[in-house]
Amino acid sequence: MAVSTRIYITSAEGHTGKSTIALGVLDTLSHELGRVGVFRPVARSTDERDYVLELLLAHDGVDLGYDQCVGVTYDDVHADPDAALATIVSRFAAVERQCDAVVVIGSDYTDVGSPTELSFNARVAANLGAPVLLVLGGRSSDGGSARSGAEMRQVAEVTTAELRSEHASLLGVVANRVEPERLDEVVSGIGGALASSPWGAVPVWALPEDRLLVAPTVRAVLSATGATLLSGDEALLDREAVGVVVAAMSMENVLPRLTEGAIVVVPGDRSDVLVATVLAHASETFPSLAGIVLNGGFELAPQVERLIAGLDSPLPIAHNDLGTYDTALAITQTRGRLAADSSRKHDLALSLFETHVDGEQLLRLLQVSPSGVVTPLMFEYQLLERARGVQKHIVMPEGDDDRILRAASTLLQRGVARITLLGDEPAIRARGAELGLDLAEARILDPFDPSLQVQFAAEYAKLRAHKGISASMAMDTVTDVSYFGTMMVKLGLADGMVSGAKHTTAHTIRPAFEVIKTLPDVGVVSSVFLMALADRVLVYGDCAVIPDPTAEQLADIAISSAQTAEQFGIEPRVAMLSYSTGDSGSGADVEKVRAATALVRERRPDLLVEGPIQYDAAADPTVAAAKMPDSEVAGRATVFIFPDLNTGNNTYKAVQRSAGAVAIGPILQGLRKPINDLSRGALVGDIVNTVAITAIQAGTDSAPTTVTTPEGIPS
Known part of the structure; x- marks a missing residue:
């Protein structure tokens, strides 16, 4: 064609x-x-x-x-x-x-x-x-x-x-x-x-x-200079080297000349300069360096090697046989490439293009008509665009995880959301610099900050007084990163929270149950996955939270899932799944689904809902024509409600693996403010999508009240 x-x-x-x-x-x-x-x-x-x-x-x-x-x-x-x-x-x-x-x-x-x-x-x-x-x-x-x-x-x-x-x-x-x-x-x-x-x-x-776009990586510099890595974190070889410092002078003259992101060329026999440079990199008062190249072919003395090893620095240190001039020349002549494995350059390039080129005008000039299908990539782009449009503030408690830092850098560079990271600010910024990430616009808060701890503890103690929580107990509780982040959302210092890369689901959502609580017309907190197939996006619920829902809970899940579908531009046609369709079967499990369907119709008569119905009748028009020919949902369902967690969790994973679908979630629903959980195996792209989803959820609520903390930190 x-x-x-x-x-x-x-x-x-x-x-x-x-x-x-x-x-x-x-x-x-x-x-x-x-x-x-x-x-x-x-x-x-x-x-x-x-x-x-x-x-x-x-x-x-x-x-x-x-x-x-x-x-x-x-x-x-x-x-x-x-x-x-x-x-x-x-x-x-x-x-x-x-x-x-x-x-x-x-x-x-x-x-x-x-x-x-x-x-x-x-x-x-x-x-x-x-x-x-x-x-x-x-x-x-x-x-x-x-x-x-x-x-x-x-x-x-x-x-x-x-x-x-x-x-x-x-x-x-x-x-x-x-x-x-x-x-x-x-x-x-x-x-x-x-x-x-x-x-x-x-x-x-x-x-x-x-x-940054024309800067070579440390790996490219080592290749160009024929250098061999002696020590340091190999993950940092993909950091960009944005300058070169020739350290062929005394230690006190080298230190003032160090610059952010530079490769430092040190003669191999100047162990004093080497040690001083490594210590400077570790210090908060000196720039973060990209790496060190020891030139001249000199071997380090054993005692110097022991000293460097004892410092346990992640800074890449390599050596070669070239002279100082040839090493510096090779570095300055090494050009950076926009390559597939450079996530920061990739994000920066797209950000520059999106900011300075009118994409809509370009599409008009090319006479591009929108496709009738929605691919996973198209849907993910729509998520980022919608999140970018509402500009919400999301807190990410796990600031000590490299995946979270990489995702935060992408989100900030692409202008998707405002980000707060929790943790020790010097350590987070140092690690971000080592990874070559741009976290300049990220706000970083310490969960042990005294003024915030006092404010959050007072609020938490008031909320949980009926459970016997005292002020001193609350002071300990709110320093936990999940509680601290949840309290930020509660008090309007953030619009939503995304966590779970290093913590269990229970650790992430328990504070939300205690502090944020459910919406007035919702009985339970549940979850959905947005299943991006090759040509459309479906909603699967509940696949992550409620093991064996009652008929009333199943109705809650269905109504919440339909609302979530609408939030993300999916017309809800709800299939209440069972092992039989219509009146063809009986049994306790089928009756539960039948009762739940009746409750959904009673509470939301405007929703298109069908149940009990088998998956094939809900998804396949041919099967639907034979089993439920007059249904407005059968064969066209977009929201699939599973009778229990066992069925839902296994089905979403089966579809994800066998059909190559992109599973986005789990997305928690039913809370007054958005809190979302990550899989502990989440990739950077999964985290970016979840933050975008959280921002969109926050964008459908009323704007949070602006609160100023005792330190004067606005929301």
Whole structure:
């Protein structure tokens, strides 16, 4: 099937950060269309895998193999450009037949002169019938000096003339890596070059330079300098090195020159400087470093090795055989890459694109119509967008867990929610810096903060006085991170809480039962999973909380689940599941479901509900036509209510594994304010989704009262 959406992303020279733009375009299309492809017309070689293509193929919205997404190599183009073009068109067509849209990424200017290469890219775009999104570099082609608006105008005039000569169509222009204070100047300059464009009004967008996106990782630095890791946390090798400090001087002169995120080059025979640098990294009064490279090929003395080992520092320390000059030169010449395994760069790139490129305008230009299906990726994007729109404040008690820190960094960079982390602030910020995370906007509170402890204890003692809780008992209780976070929600210092990465479900939700309590018309707290299938999203409840609900509790679960479905844009059609359909069976379990269905109809006559009904009759229109032909729910159910926890928990896991569904949850429902639990095996993406869900739940409630603590910390 031919697709209506194609876009060709190319640049006029190297080092423009084209991969950032390609990732942003791919992500934007994936939120609207079910099947998005990637195609690389010209790759470097068949022997070395193309890292840009691998980056894009790793995106959740793409389901294609590497080899099928490559056209030809540079050698093929040199040997016979016409034959290479024919091969490109043929291989592109094979990819396009599998997709609703294809993002085509032009070549990288690593082989031939710019005019020739741009001309060939324009020719390919014209032959593919793909409009060009032109990426212009806001810095000189070697990545050095920043360009002015006038210089960008000249570049735009030359490059667009090249596109016209090859009959390519220009969709828009993105100026990337622009000096932040020159964004408007650059847009104006490029706009002037396009004023008489034969393509009509062409949008121009500009993205600012960010040092992090072009910074190499510590791992890349060690590879470039031929260094071998001696000690330190290997997880920190993926941190970006944003500077280099050559420490070929005395200790007292090195320390003032240390900078945040720098690689420090230390002569291998200067053990005093090595020890001082490691201690400085551990200190709260010095910058957090990315790593140390010991150069010169010197072996550390055994006693120095023992001393370093005793410090137990996570800071990566490596050594090589190069001299100081060659080591520093190799580091400064190492360029960073936007790779699939760099979550911080990935988040930053998408944040820059979303902030500075009008995604809706881009989709209109490409004439993209929303898909009739909802894929897991599309649904997850909708969650983040809705959460971003309400801007709620979520507390995450487990600030000592790396997954929580990574999720918090993503949430903050993407602007999804405001975040408070609980724990020791210096330790959390130090660990975040070591992991290369951006937690600058996170609020960090200590559960043992005296003023907050007194305030929370007084409130907790008042709430639990009927259970014999004294003020002194309350003082101990509220320092537990789950209670502390719950009290923040209770008092309006946060809109919701997400916990459970390191704690049990009971530890997370017991404080909510005691403090937050249930909604007035809800008898029980229950849970649902949002099951994102290949083409739609279903609601499963209860799969996590109530082992064997009564008929009254089952009715509560059904009504709460229908309300949750509505919160997330799912039209509720409720199936009360059993092992029989309609009047075909009997027995205590069936009668419980029948009674629960009657209660739902009595309490919510506006809801579409059917029960008892078997799963196949609820989900499959063909089976429904035979078993319940007149039902408005059978065959079309969106909310599935299981008769007990055993059935619900096993069914959601079976569907998750066998159908490849994305299970989002458990989402707690029935509480006055949102508290949500995580699986202790939760991945970073699961945590991000749960925080987004919690923010959306909070957004449907009335705004919390702003409370100022004794320290003056507003909500």
